[in-house]
């Protein structure tokens with residue numbers, strides 16, 4: 482049994498899909514009220530818990546041999562913040578995994594953890610990495626930079642608004658990776674001897690500048706690369722101005738400044754050598770990331786499929802109860 486944390490996320494849902502596509506047993510750690518129902522077609526099990534609740538993590542790990550940890554906080558909300566989830570929650574996960582005899586844990590961190598200073602998105606990941614290395618668990622830490630999907634998000638704003646603020650420094654060298662390709666690397670890391678007890682920078686097959694990556698994303702999808710620049714200093718100023726609104730937007734702007742201005746290029750050929758997995762060429766990845774939207778962004782699917790169901794059992798195993806027979810659950814969570 483493989484436990485996937487962050488299973489509802491942009492990366493995590495791809496991890497669940499690639500694991501299930503080869504028939505592996507998967508249990509997703511999901512929060513009650515989160516949008517886990519988009520994973521119903523994968524046939525994975527669910528465990529309802531929360532990384533801020535150590536007791537739930539221990540129970541989620543029952544019979545688990547490997548863990549792929551993809552949890553993260555994109556924008557902080559109320560008490561779901563970088564420190565509590567990325568740092569404390571990860572440490573609780575590692576301790577519980579060690580106590581339960583987990584054989585290998587793959588932790589998805591991010592590029593920039595060494596240079597992110599006190600920016601919470603990065604310092605919390607750094608704390609988690611240090612705890613994992615010291616835990617005595619067999620581990621692999623993957624450090625991706627920007628996803629191809631981040632550039633697809635920017636292109637969608639061009640499609641909708643005719644223009645977008647391109648954050649960061651345009652000349653920064655990056656190797657954007659498709660979330661699905663990263664999911665394949667995470668799956669391979671479960672039992673690949675070459676990556677055992679190693680921390681690896683991972684990325685896509687091509688190194689580009691932030692501006693070129695954006696321009697090629699737009700070109701691949703028939704859009705003009707219309708943008709204004711929001712340089713790192715502008716993002717930091719935005720972070721300072723938004724302080725009265727709470728740490729949520731301040732920390733988000735500070736994280737963007739690091740993500741889009743810190744070089745995160747990797748050697749694509751070396752990655753192929755280590756993992757033996759061919760990665761999707763950038764232009765093809767651009768078309769895929771732009772067109773293949775997450776079902777949660779599909780208005781028709783939302784209309785037809787989303788009844789927010791809540792399972793009564795703590796662990797739901799597929800096949801035990803028909804989907805349509807499940808009781809409607811509480812409304813979606815807002816934190």
Ligand SMILES: NC(=O)c1ccc[n+]([C@@H]2O[C@H](COP(=O)([O-])OP(=O)(O)OC[C@H]3O[C@@H](n4cnc5c(N)ncnc54)[C@H](OP(=O)(O)O)[C@@H]3O)[C@@H](O)[C@H]2O)c1
Pocket residue numbers: 486487488489490491492493510511512515516530531532533551552553554555561566570589590591592625626627628631
């Ligand atoms: N470009 C990028 O986005 C990028 C680049 C480098 C590294 N990374 C790293 O890659 C990882 C995955 O990124 P992503 O874009 O897939 O993130 P994402 O879409 O924001 O997903 C985050 C996941 O974490 C879960 N989560 C949040 N708080 C939790 C809690 N208290 N307990 C349990 N689960 C919780 C979320 O569940 P809910 O559905 O319940 O909220 C969600 O499934 C993250 O660690 C991120 O830092 C991302």
